[in-house]
Amino acid sequence: MSSLGHQHSAASSGRARQYGGGLRTALIITASVMILEFIGGLLSNSLALLADAGHMLTDAGALGLSYFAIWFSSRPATSRKTYGFYRVEILAALLNGVLLVVVALLIFREAYSRFLTPQVVDADLMLIVASGGLFANVASAYVLFRTQSENLNVRGAFLHVLSDAIGSVGAILAGLAILFFGWLAADPLISCVVALLILSSSWILIRDAVDILLEGAPSHINLKSLKERIVSATGVRSVHDLHVWTLTSGIVAMSCHVVVDTDSPQWEVLMRVSEIAQHDFSIDHSTIQVEHEAAGTVGSCDCQFGAY
Numbered sequence: 001m002s003s004l005g006h007q008h009s010a011a012s013s014g015r016a017r018q019y020g021g022g023l024r025t026a027l028i029i030t031a032s033v034m035i036l037e038f039i040g041g042l043l044s045n046s047l048a049l050l051a052d053a054g055h056m057l058t059d060a061g062a063l064g065l066s067y068f069a070i071w072f073s074s075r076p077a078t079s080r081k082t083y084g085f086y087r088v089e090i091l092a093a094l095l096n097g098v099l100l101v102v103v104a105l106l107i108f109r110e111a112y113s114r115f116l117t118p119q120v121v122d123a124d125l126m127l128i129v130a131s132g133g134l135f136a137n138v139a140s141a142y143v144l145f146r147t148q149s150e151n152l153n154v155r156g157a158f159l160h161v162l163s164d165a166i167g168s169v170g171a172i173l174a175g176l177a178i179l180f181f182g183w184l185a186a187d188p189l190i191s192c193v194v195a196l197l198i199l200s201s202s203w204i205l206i207r208d209a210v211d212i213l214l215e216g217a218p219s220h221i222n223l224k225s226l227k228e229r230i231v232s233a234t235g236v237r238s239v240h241d242l243h244v245w246t247l248t249s250g251i252v253a254m255s256c257h258v259v260v261d262t263d264s265p266q267w268e269v270l271m272r273v274s275e276i277a278q279h280d281f282s283i284d285h286s287t288i289q290v291e292h293e294a295a296g297t298v299g300s301c302d303c304q305f306g307a308y
Contacts, residue, residue: 025143026143026144027060033136034056037049037052037133038053038057040125041129044122047114052167052168061099062157063161065092066093086247093155094206096160097202100159104195104196104202107191107192114188115188126174137162137168144161155208170193174189218246221244226281227242230273233276234272237261239256242254242255247285251284252281252285256289258273
């Protein structure tokens, strides 16, 4: 295996260890609470609990998908998949976002039915089950919180768990309203509020995943500033065809053409530009083509340098 292949494999394995453990723990907790809330929802006849249990069913699937994606993306690069399988994580995150939308729509439909035909709910049992679910969801969210800002797939799982926690809070509030005021409409009303929150979080997840798949420039990198810094490097006259994109969460790539002075050693220029990209803008992989300007013309030396 080449040096780049070794580095890719080591980086992928590191990501699997870094993000996989939290996802596995959250999956076990979520699956357990899902069964508890489903049984409790049937016994108490609470839509809020059944909606949250249904949501947690998709969450368990989403967490399992996320865990699989993290594991699968750790596979080494091949001659046809030269960047490896990093994008599997983003595809899984996109699917998670779509699943959240489906869950929200199903909750809206059932809530509408309950508004038309209010049903008796066992508020005491509802409160007990929802409180247990809230505790477990908070534990899962805590496990995922440390790494959710670094990985879009983990962020999707975190949003699933967080919306579960919100659903449990809603179920508790609905149970209190029914217990003390006999307000049966609180059950479907809280379910609609939860569904709206789910839609909000799913939009953010889908937007970020699509942006990566369309190879948009990462929001934290200012292309104008990057271009100015490259041009300011010793020996660089100009830069063009500058592209920056995200391979997967936390891994950014760049390619560009730099026009250099004829008397500037090209490898020194390559090193300077690569260091600017890596150290000043946290770009992990750079491909830089050097062009020499002479007598008003530009001639490409077709020289590339990769830093990964």
